[in-house]
Amino acid sequence: MEDEVINYELRLYIAGKTAKSVSALSNLKKYCEEHLKGQYSIEVIDLLVKPQLAEGDQIFAIPTLVRKVPEPIRKIIGDLSNEEKVLVGLDIRPR
Amino acid sequence: MTKSHKKQQPTNIKSLPKTPTGITGLDEITSGGIPQGRPTLICGEAGCGKTLMSLEFIVRGAMIFNEPGVFMAFEEKTDELAMNVASLGFNLYELQEQKKVKLDHVHIDRSEIEETGEYDLEGLFIRLGHAIDSIGAKRVVLDTLENLFSGLSNEIVLRAELRRLFTFLKNKGVTAIITGEKGDGGSLTRQGLEEYVSDCVILLDHRVINQISTRRLRVVKYRGSQHGTNEYPFLIDEDGISVLPVTSLGLEKAVSSKRISSGIPALDYMLGGQGFFEGSSILVSGTAGTGKTSISAYFAAETCKQKKRCLYFAFEESPNQIIRNMRSINIDLQPYVNSGLLRFHASRPTLYGLEMHLVAIYKLIQQFKPDTIILDPITNLITVGSVSEVKSMLVRLIDFLQNEQITVMFTALSLNTVVNEQTDEGVSSLVDTWMLVRDIEHNGERNRGLYIMKSRGMKHSNQVREFIITDKGLDLVDVYLGPEGVLTGSAREAQQLKERTGVALRDFAVSRKDKEITRKRTMLESKISNLQAEFESVEEELNRIYYEDELKQQIMDKNRDEITKMRRGVKEDIPVKKKSNGRRSNKL
Numbered sequence: 001m002e003d004e005v006i007n008y009e010l011r012l013y014i015a016g017k018t019a020k021s022v023s024a025l026s027n028l029k030k031y032c033e034e035h036l037k038g039q040y041s042i043e044v045i046d047l048l049v050k051p052q053l054a055e056g057d058q059i060f061a062i063p064t065l066v067r068k069v070p071e072p073i074r075k076i077i078g079d080l081s082n083e084e085k086v087l088v089g090l091d092i093r094p095r
Numbered sequence: 096m097t098k099s100h101k102k103q104q105p106t107n108i109k110s111l112p113k114t115p116t117g118i119t120g121l122d123e124i125t126s127g128g129i130p131q132g133r134p135t136l137i138c139g140e141a142g143c144g145k146t147l148m149s150l151e152f153i154v155r156g157a158m159i160f161n162e163p164g165v166f167m168a169f170e171e172k173t174d175e176l177a178m179n180v181a182s183l184g185f186n187l188y189e190l191q192e193q194k195k196v197k198l199d200h201v202h203i204d205r206s207e208i209e210e211t212g213e214y215d216l217e218g219l220f221i222r223l224g225h226a227i228d229s230i231g232a233k234r235v236v237l238d239t240l241e242n243l244f245s246g247l248s249n250e251i252v253l254r255a256e257l258r259r260l261f262t263f264l265k266n267k268g269v270t271a272i273i274t275g276e277k278g279d280g281g282s283l284t285r286q287g288l289e290e291y292v293s294d295c296v297i298l299l300d301h302r303v304i305n306q307i308s309t310r311r312l313r314v315v316k317y318r319g320s321q322h323g324t325n326e327y328p329f330l331i332d333e334d335g336i337s338v339l340p341v342t343s344l345g346l347e348k349a350v351s352s353k354r355i356s357s358g359i360p361a362l363d364y365m366l367g368g369q370g371f372f373e374g375s376s377i378l379v380s381g382t383a384g385t386g387k388t389s390i391s392a393y394f395a396a397e398t399c400k401q402k403k404r405c406l407y408f409a410f411e412e413s414p415n416q417i418i419r420n421m422r423s424i425n426i427d428l429q430p431y432v433n434s435g436l437l438r439f440h441a442s443r444p445t446l447y448g449l450e451m452h453l454v455a456i457y458k459l460i461q462q463f464k465p466d467t468i469i470l471d472p473i474t475n476l477i478t479v480g481s482v483s484e485v486k487s488m489l490v491r492l493i494d495f496l497q498n499e500q501i502t503v504m505f506t507a508l509s510l511n512t513v514v515n516e517q518t519d520e521g522v523s524s525l526v527d528t529w530m531l532v533r534d535i536e537h538n539g540e541r542n543r544g545l546y547i548m549k550s551r552g553m554k555h556s557n558q559v560r561e562f563i564i565t566d567k568g569l570d571l572v573d574v575y576l577g578p579e580g581v582l583t584g585s586a587r588e589a590q591q592l593k594e595r596t597g598v599a600l601r602d603f604a605v606s607r608k609d610k611e612i613t614r615k616r617t618m619l620e621s622k623i624s625n626l627q628a629e630f631e632s633v634e635e636e637l638n639r640i641y642y643e644d645e646l647k648q649q650i651m652d653k654n655r656d657e658i659t660k661m662r663r664g665v666k667e668d669i670p671v672k673k674k675s676n677g678r679r680s681n682k683l
Contacts, residue, residue: 072207
């Protein structure tokens, strides 16, 4: 169980507090609480503050959710409004 | 502000600020470069050189114009890009370290991406903005933006974002190049990028005709500026891209009245005694084996002798072959090659397309700066293009050479086929001097006759000369024009021999007659002396008789006096008689 706790390391890239960014963050938090309670960490990166970080994770769309751990890296772009797609994208639910 | 400008320099309002690309030739076509602070679209099929052209724009900008640039690649990784252009002598890593260039690879992989809900490309904007700001970039390239379409499915969002991207670029004040693949049908790009980029569109093309590929470039659109509208060939080689600004629009060229020797004194004599004009074009045509290459080698040697530079394009033989062969007619080109006055450039015509040849020639000329060039033979170019193409290429070449004041000698092979006669004709109207070397077949042997078909602006011989090649070199001799017509070669020599024999015979006959006359004279003279002798003897005889008579008379007179004296016995009379005696003897 201890392993599973740190299983999901998520990073959400946003650019300022836009409507899409805000809804993406709240959606993400909701799904995580529902499905990955206690097994995840979310890092929010505002590219307006740290634009140099965009290149590292190959960010071009905003908002982008990156699953750093577990590998392979997965990206989900958009405001994460479709729960089903997000869960599949994060491999929480099988395809 | 515009008003004050208008008053000062009315033309300034119209002129669009331009950013020079630094790509050879492209700036000439676009009269200064691509529009400054605006996006330009470069489109074309795969493998036509879009990426290279845009990358060269960035590198040249950083290296020559000191304008840092951002290259955002959607296709290739930065390492691959750096490796690809390393062969052109561009060190992207070094430029990146110097903060002159920034490469950014945007990796888009559909399999890694899930799309849920609304999004925008703000991330890309931020990346680009950050890259531009970090090095103070003035130039931006987005290499195949269309890859976004393959990576993302929401086209509506993409299109809206593209429009925003171009506005963003304009606001940033950067000169941007966007590349796009040519689409099916009439559209320039697959995703219709041209509708977003309306200022300048350059189309690249890579065509294969008769198995020979030629790259071409065309400025499809250039808002607010005049530009060349033709298709211009371009070349990718070790120095990057060179575009050939093909034609000078006018015929306003400086002309020289200086003359340049052909290297064959007899030929110079035929050309008004001084040879060709400097900067003129000369065509030597003839059938195979008539010595066209020899004439051009003489010309090359003569150029080098005067410490001028000559560039020899050989399309048939290798340089060493030419040097060896020319030794046999007493020209050694090797020293000139060693001293750098003569340079050979040998290539098979089929190596690349006609336009490429032109670009290659153009580049070499710019590099070597020769005074004369030789193309031997242009006929072989026919194998890679049609007659009209060859002609248009040569027009452009001659145009260019005349601008540069370079004398050019072409050799052309003329067979008796229709195509080649056309070539001859097509080219011959362009050149200033046209010499024709022709086989004269007569009496079971083949000889060469040289004509000057035309030579603009000088008095030239209308005579056919026999063109002879010996191990001492080339020479022209007058053909024999006798009662039996035009004779050349051994027939000419035979005729000359015959004439020499005739002269000898005549000489002999004359001398015989001379001798006869002399003999006759001596005979007559001896006769005359005989008669003279006879005359003298007769005269003597006469004298003798006369003398005898006189003597007789004297004696008779004396006797009579004696008798008279004796009869009279007077002695005083004697002196008187003596006197008369003396008179008579005097008379005798």
